[in-house]
Amino acid sequence: MFGLIDNSKIFSITSKAPKYVFFVFVIVLSIGLLEALVLSPEDYIQSHSVRIMYVHVPSAWISIGIFFLIGILSIGSVIFKNKIFSIIAKSLAPSGLVFNIIALVTGSIWGKPTWGTWWAWDSRITSMLILCLFYILYILSWRIIDDKNKLNKITSLIGILGLINIPIIKFSVDWWSTLHQPSSVRLLEKTTIHSSMLVPLALMTAAFALFSLLIFLMKYNTELIKIKNKGLDRL
Amino acid sequence: MYGKKVKLRIIFLSIIFLILLLTVFFVLKSLEENVVYFKSPTDVKEITEISEKKIRVGGMVKKGSVVLSSDKINFIITDFKNEINVVYSGAVPNLFAEEKGVVAEGILRDRNFLKAKKILAKHDENYMPPEVKKALEEK
Numbered sequence: 019m020f021g022l023i024d025n026s027k028i029f030s031i032t033s034k035a036p037k038y039v040f041f042v043f044v045i046v047l048s049i050g051l052l053e054a055l056v057l058s059p060e061d062y063i064q065s066h067s068v069r070i071m072y073v074h075v076p077s078a079w080i081s082i083g084i085f086f087l088i089g090i091l092s093i094g095s096v097i098f099k100n101k102i103f104s105i106i107a108k109s110l111a112p113s114g115l116v117f118n119i120i121a122l123v124t125g126s127i128w129g130k131p132t133w134g135t136w137w138a139w140d141s142r143i144t145s146m147l148i149l150c151l152f153y154i155l156y157i158l159s160w161r162i163i164d165d166k167n168k169l170n171k172i173t174s175l176i177g178i179l180g181l182i183n184i185p186i187i188k189f190s191v192d193w194w195s196t197l198h199q200p201s202s203v204r205l206l207e208k209t210t211i212h213s214s215m216l217v218p219l220a221l222m223t224a225a226f227a228l229f230s231l232l233i234f235l236m237k238y239n240t241e242l243i244k245i246k247n248k249g250l251d252r253l
Numbered sequence: 254m255y256g257k258k259v260k261l262r263i264i265f266l267s268i269i270f271l272i273l274l275l276t277v278f279f280v281l282k283s284l285e286e287n288v289v290y291f292k293s294p295t296d297v298k299e300i301t302e303i304s305e306k307k308i309r310v311g312g313m314v315k316k317g318s319v320v321l322s323s324d325k326i327n328f329i330i331t332d333f334k335n336e337i338n339v340v341y342s343g344a345v346p347n348l349f350a351e352e353k354g355v356v357a358e359g360i361l362r363d364r365n366f367l368k369a370k371k372i373l374a375k376h377d378e379n380y381m382p383p384e385v386k387k388a389l390e391e392k
Contacts, residue, residue, distance in 0.1 A: 059382035063348060068380060097262045133373045134346030140290035178270070182277050194289045195311060197356060202378040212381035 029246075032239040036232055043228040050221035058218045068215070070128040075203075076223040078121035078146070080230055084114030085149060085177075086184050088156065092177030095170065104170050105245075107177060108160055109237035113230040115153040122146060133197060141190035142198035145183060152180035291356045294335040303361050310337055310367055311356040311375065319351055330355060330367075341369040348374035 054072035061068035088107040095103035125143065126136045137143070156176045163169045191200045202210045209216065281288060291311035310330055318329035325342040328351075339357045349355060354375030359368050381389075 059384075061380055062383040062386035063353075064376065071380070093266060096266055097259060099262075132346070132348050132376050134349075135371075135373055138290065138373070141288050178266070179273070182270075182273055186277070186281075194285070195293070196290050197373060197375060199376050199378045202380060210378045210380065212385055214382060215380050 029239070029242050032235050032242060036235045036239070039228060039232045039235060043225060043232055046221060046228060047225040050218060050225045053218035053221055059212075059214055061215075064132055067128055067131050070124050071215075072218045072222045074121055074124040074128060075219060076226045077117040077124065079223060080226045081114050081118035081121055081149065081153075082184060082187055084110050084117070084230060085152065085180055088114070088177045089181030089184065092174035092181075095174045096178070101170060104173060105241050106238065108173070109234050109241055110230070111153060111157050111160075112237060113233040115150070115157060116233075117226060117230070118146070118150045118153055122150060138197045140196040140198055141194045142187065142196050145187040145190050148183055149180070149187060152176065152183065156180070293332040294330055294337040295332055297337055297361070297367075298335050298364055300361070300364065303363060305360060307358060307370070308361060308367075309356055309358045310339070311354065312337075314349070314351050314353055314355050316351050328355075330357060336365075337367055338365055339367045339369050341372055343372070345372050346374040348376060350374075353377075 050072075054069055058069070058072075060066050088110055091103040091107040091110075095101065095107070122143075125146075129138070130136050156173060159173050159176055160169070163172055190196060191198055203216075203219075211219065291309035294310060294312055297308075297310055312330040312332040315329040315331045315336065318327075320327040325340055326345060327338065327340050329336050329338055331337075339359075341357065341359075349372060354377060356373040356375055357367055357369040358371040358373070360370070361367055
């Protein structure tokens, strides 16, 4: 079913799309940054350090979302024995790792003036660090394993193992007492962020998602070229 | 639509996933003591043995309980059921305030008294501009 997709068609998309995505990304990012750094109001208690949240929260969302996708794609790869899932997951990983690191670093920078500490071993922060280790493990295993047959299995397994961590990150703040505050933006309950602060948050999330898409398209394009050069007409 | 092998792989993966989930669940459940970042004053009341070990107590800073003196600060952490007195010498974080969340790390003298080595302010999930906060308070 998935083998029928024409690689040359996909290639023509992945080789041309990045410049358009980049164009939209720059526009959304500029408006987002303008909103986040200038136009949005300061917070009643943390004053200007609230602006760190506009980078921290979208990066955390994107990094968790991308790993969730990697996990699902890994399951698909194992069940259908189709390498295309693994190649997509592999191309998604780098931007996920980058946003994971950004989330950890900005969280630390925000934590010092607000909490009074750079780091706390609470369950939310620790599980995000574990996600980061999973990303590193996942990306490294693509590089260090030479055996083609094992490569697919091992990387997929890491993706599936890491999937267990995703709900732990999400619900850590509800299940246990943590220093990290509970979620402000929820699907079923009222959002506890004022609407004037939601605008930059949404814009920055869109910008980061576009950036991930851009990196993904470029990585995927490279993978397709690699497959082409090896003289394989299909995956 | 799919062959027998695909179905087998789905079953295989589901079983592995279930085993993993249960393992993680039980590991976290048994480690609950350590997974929680702080204890509430009610949890502290239930401690059977007071040791010299460092613990963290968290809750709200009770309204009107903060007493500043030259070299130390006294306040009460409450979870609206039980309370604990805290003494601390040093600078408190900017967000430390009455009726705000706080986590105090230190050594328990008895079930009602904590000598803190470190104070962390907890931020809640509410974000709003100062004008909105003011308008809410006037209501």
